[in-house]
Amino acid sequence: MGKYIAKRLGQAVVVLLIVTAIIFLLVNVAGDPTANMLPLDASEADRQAMREAMGLNRPLFIQYMDFLGKAIRGDFGNSYRYNLPAINLALQRMPVSLQLAGTALLFAVLFAIPLGILSAKFANSPFDLVVSSVSVLGRAMPNFWIGILLILLFAVNWKLFPVSGSGTAKHLVLPAMTLAIQSASQIIPLIRSNMLDVMQEDYIRTARSKGVGEGVITMVHAFKNALVPVVTVVALEIPGLIGGALITETIFAWPGLGQFLIQAINNRDMSVVQVCIFMISVITLFANLVADLVYCLIDPRIRY
Amino acid sequence: MDKLLQVEHLNTYFPIHDGRLHAVCDVSFHVNKGELLAIVGESGCGKSVTALSVIGLLPHRCKVESEGIFFEGSDIGGYSHSQMRRMRGKEISMIFQEPLTSLNPLFTIGFQLMETIRLHDDSGREKNREKALEILRKVEIARPEAILRSFPNELSGGMRQRVMIAIALVNHPKLIIADEPTTALDVTIQAQILALMKHLMAEYRTSIMFITHDLGVVAEVADRVLVMYAGQVVEEATVEELFREPMHPYTQGLMNSTIRIDQEEGMLPTIDGVVPTLAEMPDGCRFHPRCPHAKALCRSESPDVRSLGARRRVRCHMCGGVAALPAPG
Numbered sequence: 001m002g003k004y005i006a007k008r009l010g011q012a013v014v015v016l017l018i019v020t021a022i023i024f025l026l027v028n029v030a031g032d033p034t035a036n037m038l039p040l041d042a043s044e045a046d047r048q049a050m051r052e053a054m055g056l057n058r059p060l061f062i063q064y065m066d067f068l069g070k071a072i073r074g075d076f077g078n079s080y081r082y083n084l085p086a087i088n089l090a091l092q093r094m095p096v097s098l099q100l101a102g103t104a105l106l107f108a109v110l111f112a113i114p115l116g117i118l119s120a121k122f123a124n125s126p127f128d129l130v131v132s133s134v135s136v137l138g139r140a141m142p143n144f145w146i147g148i149l150l151i152l153l154f155a156v157n158w159k160l161f162p163v164s165g166s167g168t169a170k171h172l173v174l175p176a177m178t179l180a181i182q183s184a185s186q187i188i189p190l191i192r193s194n195m196l197d198v199m200q201e202d203y204i205r206t207a208r209s210k211g212v213g214e215g216v217i218t219m220v221h222a223f224k225n226a227l228v229p230v231v232t233v234v235a236l237e238i239p240g241l242i243g244g245a246l247i248t249e250t251i252f253a254w255p256g257l258g259q260f261l262i263q264a265i266n267n268r269d270m271s272v273v274q275v276c277i278f279m280i281s282v283i284t285l286f287a288n289l290v291a292d293l294v295y296c297l298i299d300p301r302i303r304y
Numbered sequence: 305m306d307k308l309l310q311v312e313h314l315n316t317y318f319p320i321h322d323g324r325l326h327a328v329c330d331v332s333f334h335v336n337k338g339e340l341l342a343i344v345g346e347s348g349c350g351k352s353v354t355a356l357s358v359i360g361l362l363p364h365r366c367k368v369e370s371e372g373i374f375f376e377g378s379d380i381g382g383y384s385h386s387q388m389r390r391m392r393g394k395e396i397s398m399i400f401q402e403p404l405t406s407l408n409p410l411f412t413i414g415f416q417l418m419e420t421i422r423l424h425d426d427s428g429r430e431k432n433r434e435k436a437l438e439i440l441r442k443v444e445i446a447r448p449e450a451i452l453r454s455f456p457n458e459l460s461g462g463m464r465q466r467v468m469i470a471i472a473l474v475n476h477p478k479l480i481i482a483d484e485p486t487t488a489l490d491v492t493i494q495a496q497i498l499a500l501m502k503h504l505m506a507e508y509r510t511s512i513m514f515i516t517h518d519l520g521v522v523a524e525v526a527d528r529v530l531v532m533y534a535g536q537v538v539e540e541a542t543v544e545e546l547f548r549e550p551m552h553p554y555t556q557g558l559m560n561s562t563i564r565i566d567q568e569e570g571m572l573p574t575i576d577g578v579v580p581t582l583a584e585m586p587d588g589c590r591f592h593p594r595c596p597h598a599k600a601l602c603r604s605e606s607p608d609v610r611s612l613g614a615r616r617r618v619r620c621h622m623c624g625g626v627a628a629l630p631a632p633g
Contacts, residue, residue: 201405203409207408211393211394212393224410298410300410301409
C-alpha cells in the first residue's frame with residue numbers, strides 16, 4: 001500500500017509538471033503581459049524596458065525553467081492587481097471554497113443516498129418516477145439557472161436566506177444547495193442502478209436464506225457493494241466543487257477560489273490565474289488518489 | 305419414519321405480461337427426519353423453484369399456492385414474511401450452487417458466519433466466535449481463525465462451499481436445502497464435499513433436500529429420489545428401487561443417457577427433443593412428445609400420480625395399470 005501511494009505521488013509530480021508547462025504556455029498565448037501593466041500611452045521603449053525587466057525577452061524554455069524553479073518554491077509571482085504574492089491570495093480563498101464545497105458535498109450525499117436507495121427499493125413506482133425525473137432535470141439545468149431560481153424563491157420571495165455574500169451559516173445554504181442539486185442528480189441514478197444490480201446477486205439471496213431482514217440486506221449487504229462506483233463519481237465531483245464552482249461562486253458573490261479565478265481572468269491577472277489552475281489541479285489529483293485508496297477500504301478485492 | 309417436511313399439492317406461478325406461467329405443478333412430497341431426499345431433473349424442470357417455494361425465497365411477485373407445507377406439523381406455507389425469516393437459517397437453511405458468487409465479496413467470512421449465529425442464537429461476541437470456529441473445524445477447514453478474517457476472494461471454490469455449508473449448519477437446522485451444491489466444483493472436490501455433507505448430516509441429525517441433475521451424485525448420497533419433469537413429479541422411489549427398476553420413461557431415459565464404465569463405444573443414448581417451455585406445455589402427458597412409448601391416451605389425458613406400494617409413486621399411464629412397459633435397456 002505504501003509503495004502504491006509512493007508510486008501515485010510520483011505520477012502526480014509528473015502530471016503537475018505537465019500542468020505547469022500548460023499554465024505557463026497559456027499565459028504566453030494570452031498575449032503580451034506588459035500591455036496590461038503599463039498605461040495605455042506608454043511608449044514602445046518603455047514596454048521594451050518592462051519586458052526586459054521581467055525577462056520576457058529570453059527564450060521560452062529559459063523562461064519556463066525560471067517559472068518552474070520559482071513555482072517549486074511556491075512562488076508564482078505577484079498579482080498585478082494586488083501586488084501581493086499570488087499564491088498567498090489564492091490560499092486565503094481556499095478555506096472559503098472548502099467550506100462551500102464540503103457543505104455542498106454533504107448535502108449532495110445526504111440527499112442522494114436515501115433517495116437512490118429508496119428509488120431502487122421501489123423501482124418503477126410513482127416515487128421512483130418522480131425521483132428519477134427530478135434528477136434528470138437536475139442534471140439538465142445549468143448551475144446559473146438553478147442558482148437564480150433558488151435566489152428568487154428562497155431569498156426574494158420567501159426571504160429565508162440572504163441573496164448573496166458570505167459570513168454566516170445562512171449565507172452558505174443557497175450556494176451549497178445549487179451545487180448539491182447538480183451533484184446529487186449525478187449520484188442518485190448511479191446508486192439506484194447499482195442497487196438494482198446488486199440486489200439480483202446470489203449473495204443477497206444467501207443473506208435472505210440466513211434469515212437476515214430486508215432492511216439490513218439493503219443497508220449493509222447491498223449498499224456497500226453499490227458504493228464503489230459512487231466513490232468514483234464523488235471524487236470526480238470534488239475538484240468541480242472546490243475550484244470549479246466558478247459560476248455559482250460568482251452568482252452568490254461567494255469569495256472562494258472560483259470567484260477569484262473569474263476575477264483574475266477578467267483582470268488578466270495572469271499569476272493568479274496560473275496559481276488557481278495549479279491549485280485546482282493539485283486538488284483533482286489528490287481527490288483521485290483518495291478515491292483510489294477508499295476503494296481499497298471498501299472492497300478487499302481491490303489491492304494495489 | 306417421522307416426516308419432517310410434507311409438501312401437499314404445491315403450485316408456483318410466475319407472472320408474465322399476459323398471464324402467468326405455471327412453473328411448479330401440483331408437486332407433493334415429503335422429507336423424513338434424518339433422510340436425504342434427492343430431487344432430480346433437467347434444467348428448467350422446476351426443482352430449484354420447488355425448493356425456493358418451500359423456503360420462501362422466491363421474488364414476491366411469484367405466487368406460491370399449496371394445500372400445506374408442513375414443517376414438523378405446522379403449516380409454514382401460511383407463515384408471514386417475518387415468521388419465515390425467523391425460520392430461515394435456524395430451522396431450514398440453504399446451500400447454493402455457486403460458491404463463487406454466493407458469499408458477499410465485501411464482508412469477511414467471520415462477519416457472514418457470525419451474522420447467522422447472531423440473528424438466531426446470539427450469546428455474546430466471544431461465544432458466537434467460538435461457535436463459528438467450531439463449525440469451521442467441523443467442515444474441515446484448516447486454520448479457522450485465519451479464515452474468519454479472510455474475504456471470500458481469498459478462498460478457493462471448494463473452501464467457499466465449505467464455508468457455505470458451515471453457514472447453513474451453524475444453527476443446527478432440521479432441514480438443509482442444497483441446490484446443486486457440487487455442480488460448480490471439480491470432481492475431486494465434489495466427492496469431498498458430498499462425503500462431508502453425508503457425515504455432518506448424520507452427526508447433526510439433519511435432513512437434506514438435495515437438488516441435482518447428476519444421477520451419479522444421487523446414487524452416491526440419496527436415500528430417496530424424486531424425479532421431476534416440466535414442473536411435475538414423475539417418479540418417486542427409494543434410491544435402490546429407482547436404480548434397480550426405473551419405471552417412468554423419462555427416468556429410464558435419464559439412466560440410459562448416463563455414461564457407464566462397462567459401456568461399449570459409440571453414441572451415448574439421449575432423450576430426443578427438449579423440455580417443453582412453460583408457455584407451451586403439451587396437452588396430455590407432458591413427456592409424451594419425447595416418450596418412446598406414447599399412445600393416444602398419453603396425448604389426450606394427463607396421467608395422475610399413482611402409488612405403487614408404500615414408497616413408490618409414478619406419473620405415467622403405462623406404469624402399474626393400463627399397460628406394462630418393456631424393461632429398460
